[in-house]
Amino acid sequence: MLLSSVTFILQETLEAALIISLLLVIGFSCAIKNRWLFYGLGLGIVGACIYAYNMKAISECFDYVGQELTNAFIQISIVLLIGSYAFLICAFFIPRLHGIFHKSVDKKLNEKLYSFVACNIVALGIILEGSEILVYLNGFFQQNEVFPAVILGSSIGFGLGLSIGIILYYTLANLPPRWRLTIPFILLGIFAGNMASQAALQLTQADWLPYTPVLWNSSTIISESSVTGRLLYALFGYEATPSLAQALAYAAGVTLVLIIIYTRRKIFCAGSKALDLSITP
């Protein structure tokens, strides 16, 4: 029971830890205050409690596919919010790094918009993963004999997930300045792709999207049930047998972020250079 709790909670915690680290690093690189994180965490925990408490009722909606539809709605919202986040950073905060201010743009409004978007990405991520953790823990709460092992395993899993998030944050924050925006943005694109792919999977499971053929089977190389497979799933959305719909959704999520960077590539490069110059006097 101990080991399965560790792997389950680790997998659930990793995704949330990953997105929080990425947003924090980008915020740090663009010299933005990270006060939104507390609101995001609070909103996410409250939302996860509400979702977990009403899981049965939600699941029974829409002819018993309410859970899939809710998850897909959350995942698609995260993808759109990540798109808005990338746009806000490229349009207002990177120009601010190298001293370009839009006179017509209200600075405070941008910061409020940024906080709103970042706070909601984190909150939705926590609702998605946290609700499963709460349902899991609540199920064992009544069973006195296994509960201590589950709590211990869950704490280890949570601690490991959190540690990986912290390591990732410091690794990215200590990258050479010219890479400090590019690499987190690429990872953000991959995260958006992962979310879009999971949404496609949920909609197929609910029969709201038609069946599409499986593109390949890499389970003999990296099995999804292996530790590596689970880690890769949490970090990059690795699937050993992805369907065409999932692959298309993944590509769409990644492309969304890449297009935003590409259309503002000059600003993006100038921002990276500005970061570079800010370190070397």
Next chain:
Amino acid sequence: MTTPVIERLVNSRWPRCISILGLFSASLFAETPILEMDIKDHLFYPSEIVVPADTKVKLLIRNLDSTPEEFESYELNREKVISGNSKTIIFIGPLPPGEYPFFGEFYPKTAQGRVIVK
């Protein structure tokens, strides 16, 4: 003498057209086959279900335990939390012939089974 209206209708090609249309719509809106499965004492009953190849099926799972369970299958690409004392539906397939293991993520040691596609 003119042929009665009914006789003319029966002899015309309309009945055939209607029956073909009927068959087409029946196949289009055919009810997805339902397969039932229970979860009891953290075990799946039956633990093996046979599904016809290349057919989409509706898996109706009743969780008779008071504790929740998560149906998970890497091979089927399916994952769903099933609350205690509740039932749910998961669509699977159409699949090529083969064996597709699944398990309960909350009790992975006991809750195991497989879908056999023939």
